[in-house]
């Protein structure tokens with residue numbers, strides 16, 4: 106395999122992350138052999154998929170002379186937490202523009218954003234959604250007027266630059282599967298801002314192994330992700346065409362097949378349902394895997410439901426990419442039983 110030329114990155118993650126088979130789960134479901142790509146182990150503070158994208162995006166920020174990172178997401182955004190902690194690690198300032206409503210507890214990712222020293226502004230969804238561009242421009246102008254050099258990172262670091270995270274992540278996974286003696290027919294991931302899906306879809310297309318990247322949406326529709334993935338890929342190809350030279354032929358976006366399931370979103374972004382909580386409990390009990398109710402839980406639940414429905418019947422090996430997110434579990438603790446029994450000794 107010859108890999109394509111790539112830009113500089115700042116090394117932040119512990120790579121490669123492990124790949125391991127989930128044989129008890131595979132046996133219980135009676136479908137394909139399921140493998141876990143453990144991107145929840147990229148790093149503790151920067152855990153999950155976002156750090157792969159940030160390695161490239163932050164290299165671009167530093168090269169452009171930035172001293173202040175601005176980014177956005179939900180109040181419990183994993184991406185914002187990873188950005189805040191990466192900024193601290195690199196000695197940069199960080200401002201998070203969060204979509205409310207504000208939570209009553211300083212918990213999960215929000216707690217970590219605070220610990221990392223980020224500036225945090227929360228706007229209610231009714232203002233954030235329609236006026237985001239003005240809010241962003243306001244803060245960019247604010248920092249410029251202070252003599253700082255701000256750098257804006259889009260939601261989830263999902264753009265042409267961030268795409269490199271999972272192009273290179275695809276190569277890493279491909280090599281591990283070859284060492285294990287198989288080529289997966291299907292790769293599963295959760296999709297939210299689309300960058301992981303786009304990077305994996307492009308990465309496996311470039312590897313030319315006929316592997317299908319199946320994303321499970323946690324918000325928005327399949328047609329939204331179709332658009333988003335192709336837009337990010339087009340941006341990538343345009344931006345890096347001098348670097349890529351002749352290693353990438355034709356208009357890549359037109360050659361991709363984008364596969365998104367919108368069947369397991371439930372009531373909405375970060376909102377769960379009982380069957381989801383059951384699948385998350387199964388993953389923890391059967392294989393010792395911690396999932397979160399916003400992203401990985403929905404993708405995992407979707408994958409096992411689709412296996413039960415026979416949708417992966419001809420598939421021998423399927424890789425579930427664990428994209429992290431465990432801090433998002435704690436603010437949703439009310440959905441899970443506490444089975445601890447308080448005992449006395451001696452027993453009565």
Ligand SMILES: *Cc1c(COP(=O)(O)O)cnc(C)c1O
Pocket residue numbers: 153154155183184261263295296297298299300301302397400401428429430431
């Ligand atoms: C952000 C996130 C995703 C989705 O990745 P995108 O690239 O934003 O689509 C999946 N899982 C976790 C845990 C995340 O934080």
